Amino acid sequence: MNIPAIMPTYGRMNVKFVRGAGVWLWDDEGRRYLDALSGIAVCGLGHAHPRLAAALCAQASVLWHTSNLYRVEWQERLAETLIGRSALDAVFFANSGAEANEAAIKIARLAGHRAGVERPVIIVMDGSFHGRTLGALSATGNAKVQQGFGPLLEGFVRVPYGDAAAVARVVAENPAVVAVMVEPIQGEGGVVVPAADYLPELRALCDRHGLLLMLDEVQTGMGRTGHWFACQGMGVRPDVMTLAKGLGNGFPIGACLAAGAAAAVLQPGSHGSTFGGNPLAACVAQTVCEVIEEQQLTARAATLGVALRAGFKRELAHLPGFVEVRGRGLMLGIVLDRPCGVLVQRALEQGLLINVTAEQVLRLLPPLILSDEEAGLIVTGVSALVAAFLAETSVPAGA
Numbered sequence: 001m002n003i004p005a006i007m008p009t010y011g012r013m014n015v016k017f018v019r020g021a022g023v024w025l026w027d028d029e030g031r032r033y034l035d036a037l038s039g040i041a042v043c044g045l046g047h048a049h050p051r052l053a054a055a056l057c058a059q060a061s062v063l064w065h066t067s068n069l070y071r072v073e074w075q076e077r078l079a080e081t082l083i084g085r086s087a088l089d090a091v092f093f094a095n096s097g098a099e100a101n102e103a104a105i106k107i108a109r110l111a112g113h114r115a116g117v118e119r120p121v122i123i124v125m126d127g128s129f130h131g132r133t134l135g136a137l138s139a140t141g142n143a144k145v146q147q148g149f150g151p152l153l154e155g156f157v158r159v160p161y162g163d164a165a166a167v168a169r170v171v172a173e174n175p176a177v178v179a180v181m182v183e184p185i186q187g188e189g190g191v192v193v194p195a196a197d198y199l200p201e202l203r204a205l206c207d208r209h210g211l212l213l214m215l216d217e218v219q220t221g222m223g224r225t226g227h228w229f230a231c232q233g234m235g236v237r238p239d240v241m242t243l244a245k246g247l248g249n250g251f252p253i254g255a256c257l258a259a260g261a262a263a264a265v266l267q268p269g270s271h272g273s274t275f276g277g278n279p280l281a282a283c284v285a286q287t288v289c290e291v292i293e294e295q296q297l298t299a300r301a302a303t304l305g306v307a308l309r310a311g312f313k314r315e316l317a318h319l320p321g322f323v324e325v326r327g328r329g330l331m332l333g334i335v336l337d338r339p340c341g342v343l344v345q346r347a348l349e350q351g352l353l354i355n356v357t358a359e360q361v362l363r364l365l366p367p368l369i370l371s372d373e374e375a376g377l378i379v380t381g382v383s384a385l386v387a388a389f390l391a392e393t394s395v396p397a398g399a
């Protein structure tokens with residue numbers, strides 16, 4: 001029996017990147033690739049960013065880790081920064097998106113128990129993705145990723161995404177509901193942008209019934225959608241918000257932010273993390289925030305997003321098989337009328353890194369530091385691939 005040394009949790013492509021600079025990556029044969037995926041919305045500032053490398057190296061020769069038994073200067077600074085940008089009140093630091101969401105789930109349950117709810121319920125959405133740990137997996141609305149891992153956690157009720165009335169119906173029927181957990185834009189689910197009134201309606205509903213509105217901004221956060229956090233572009237302040245991906249630009253760190261009463265739920269002994277927010281991670285994340293701020297990358301993401309969507313519409317709108325281009329800022333989905341997973345390998349062969357999610361949605365999550373010229377290369381390269389693909393797989397007229 002031939003057992004691979006790395007458990008095959010990913011169907012990996014046969015390419016090894018050995019070096020990066022900005023939006024570019026190089027493989028071990030010296031070939032260059034334009035990274036329009038950013039390691040799945042992680043490297044918002046691109047690869048080998050000089051400011052981040054300098055901050056990481058400087059901190060590496062000073063102090064890596066102490067413990068959350070002690071005060072951590074960088075963690076305190078990062079918390080102040082995130083609180084300032086989000087207008088929320090407090091932060092718990094973790095190491096990943098799934099872990100940040102576990103903290104959110106625990107806050108909702110503990111708050112529920114304190115309010116006398118014996119078996120608290122969290123409303124979650126079809127098509128959602130919240131991570132692979134058992135709590136986050138149970139909240140996730142994708143049967144494929146849950147398959148085989150039962151028994152899952154109880155205490156989640158699922159409703160269709162984008163349907164505030166469905167949430168209201170569950171709330172009306174079930175007095176054990178304590179929270180609503182939702183992505184402002186579904187990422188893994190296919191770059192699904194809800195109607196403009198969806199989040200505000202959920203906010204109003206949660207206010208009326210004393211529920212926590214918990215936003216998973218692991219993919220949408222850190223400037224990607226043209227705001228620091230996508231909810232700000234939708235006019236909503238959540239009670240709980242989770243971050244990871246872009247927060248550390250590739251250095252593992254996650255965060256669970258909370259406001260008001262939700263920020264006071266966790267107390268000594270109720271939750272924790274050995275690594276969460278250690279000096280190295282918090283120093284890198286603080287520097288990420290400073291660069292986003294100084295270079296006004298949220299506004300830049302918004303501008304680039306408009307240009308990219310317009311470019312794709314111009315190039316693709318006339319093609320049979322093209323459905324729409326959607327998204328906000330630098331979170332884009334090109335929706336086709338047929339499965340298009342093969343495009344990922346073809347793009348790689350053309351020196352372009354993209355992704356396909358929900359089978360028919362070509363997803364782009366380029367770095368926020370993209371130049372106009374590089375954005376043009378993405379439009380040209382992706383459009384050519386899509387046009388060729390649609391031409392070859394279309395049913396001939398009259399067939």
Ligand SMILES: *Cc1c(COP(=O)(O)O)cnc(C)c1O
Pocket residue numbers: 095096097098099101129130131132183187188216217218219244245
């Ligand atoms: C990627 C992602 C997660 C999981 O993050 P990990 O760091 O892989 O645990 C959770 N929620 C959303 C919306 C994501 O996109």
